[in-house]
Amino acid sequence: MNRDDFPILNSGVIYFDNGATTFKPKCVVEAVKAYYEDYTANAHRGDYDNSLRVDKMYEEVRNKVRNLINAEKDEEIVYTKGTTESINMVVFGYLAKKLKKGDEVLLSKSEHASNVLPWIILQEKIGIVIKYIPLREDFSLNDDLIEDMINEKTKVISLAHVTNVIGDVRNLQKIGDICKKHNLLFIVDAAQSIGHLKVDVQECNVSFLAFSAHKMLGPTGIGVLYGKYDLLKEMDPLTYGGGMNAFFEADCSYELKDVPWKFEAGTQNIAGVIGMGRAIDYILEIGFDKIHQHEMKLKNLAIQELKKIPNIKIYNEKTESGIVTFNIDKVFSQDTAVFLNRFKIAVRSGNHCAKILKDEIGITNTCRASFYLYNTEEEVMALVAALKRQDEVYDHII
Numbered sequence: 215m216n217r218d219d220f221p222i223l224n225s226g227v228i229y230f231d232n233g234a235t236t237f238k239p240k241c242v243v244e245a246v247k248a249y250y251e252d253y254t255a256n257a258h259r260g261d262y263d264n265s266l267r268v269d270k271m272y273e274e275v276r277n278k279v280r281n282l283i284n285a286e287k288d289e290e291i292v293y294t295k296g297t298t299e300s301i302n303m304v305v306f307g308y309l310a311k312k313l314k315k316g317d318e319v320l321l322s323k324s325e326h327a328s329n330v331l332p333w334i335i336l337q338e339k340i341g342i343v344i345k346y347i348p349l350r351e352d353f354s355l356n357d358d359l360i361e362d363m364i365n366e367k368t369k370v371i372s373l374a375h376v377t378n379v380i381g382d383v384r385n386l387q388k389i390g391d392i393c394k395k396h397n398l399l400f401i402v403d404a405a406q407s408i409g410h411l412k413v414d415v416q417e418c419n420v421s422f423l424a425f426s427a428h429k430m431l432g433p434t435g436i437g438v439l440y441g442k443y444d445l446l447k448e449m450d451p452l453t454y455g456g457g458m459n460a461f462f463e464a465d466c467s468y469e470l471k472d473v474p475w476k477f478e479a480g481t482q483n484i485a486g487v488i489g490m491g492r493a494i495d496y497i498l499e500i501g502f503d504k505i506h507q508h509e510m511k512l513k514n515l516a517i518q519e520l521k522k523i524p525n526i527k528i529y530n531e532k533t534e535s536g537i538v539t540f541n542i543d544k545v546f547s548q549d550t551a552v553f554l555n556r557f558k559i560a561v562r563s564g565n566h567c568a569k570i571l572k573d574e575i576g577i578t579n580t581c582r583a584s585f586y587l588y589n590t591e592e593e594v595m596a597l598v599a600a601l602k603r604q605d606e607v608y609d610h611i612i
């Protein structure tokens with residue numbers, strides 16, 4: 215893991231907000247730049263050299279994504295703007311027509327807004343019923359209770375692989391097996407896991423998987439929806455226009471292209487696709503085992519040292535990802551974040567878009583330090599040193 219690959223680190227920032235978005239290595243920025251400087255063309259529209267080059271690269275990245283998540287076919291990979299758009303496409307393009315009033319969807323209270331709000335809207339539109347799988351005392355998902363919640367009305371389980379506040383890693387294999395046994399759709403929000411852990415959609419019986427490139431060293435505005443081929447075939451696009459139709463006539467007859475192109479209306483984020491492909495290469499060159507071990511080393515150090523400081527409450531000591539969620543007792547989380555910023559330490563504060571988690575952890579706002587491959591033990595110790603000076607919080611923020 216070479217910090218020199220990330221020129222932004224030269225600014226001296228200690229960046230612990232990787233759950234929000236990650237830094238981009240030089241190779242990703244260069245890949246994006248090369249597309250704009252050297253061979254700009256639209257995808258699937260031209261018959262000249264640059265256009266054919268772009269077509270090839272655009273489809274090669276689909277194959278890289280397929281290998282990354284072990285999908286069966288390239289056609290199961292749809293480019294989207296990111297996790298949020300991917301989940302919305304499934305909920306409104308597929309489930310809005312497949313589910314009916316009274317059908318039950320199982321979520322958890324630690325899901326991100328993008329895996330709760332679309333379901334709330336679907337509940338409003340067609341009367342589905344949302345049920346929440348209980349959390350354990352440590353706020354991780356209690357997957358032992360899932361089967362007890364399933365009845366003949368249960369149709370879908372939709373969960374994050376890794377949650378963005380507690381950072382618990384869900385057992386996709388176990389939940390996927392339950393979905394297979396009970397013939398349920400299994401939707402996985404992989405936003406917080408895709409750049410950190412190996413995901414295997416076939417092994418875990420995942421029906422749909424959503425993720426964003428910007429949380430895995432790639433550009434913003436690009437992500438993926440994976441769907442099993444037969445499910446994508448039945449799913450409707452939410453956007454119609456150029457590039458996704460085979461023909462349309464004045465008499466209103468039309469035919470859409472096949473999966474996945476029917477979901478990619480209009481000019482796509484081609485530079486983003488190319489950058490995402492380079493980010494995947496970069497991550498695979500390092501390897502998920504190494505990335506995970508590094509993050510856990512940093513998390514364990516942070517927990518060990520933060521526990522020595524009086525007044526620090528940690529909410530997720532045990533979870534197996536590089537996320538540490540904490541508060542200084544009686545200090546508003548945003549005040550802590552502003553204080554840490556004085557030391558060039560970037561953490562996230564607030565509810566982290568997981569707005570119903572407060573029902574479980576009993577508090578609305580927390581600080582989150584989320585580690586990634588370029589963070590170091592020295593940086594963790596700088597966070598610890600700053601938090602030891604917590605008596606100065608109010609001097610610093612006023």
Ligand SMILES: Cc1ncc(COP(=O)(O)O)c(C=O)c1O
Nearest residue numbers: 296297298326328374378405426
């Ligand atoms: C668990 C989880 N799901 C979904 C999202 C939404 O991702 P995006 O904003 O890239 O669509 C996030 C972003 O923080 C997240 O952490």
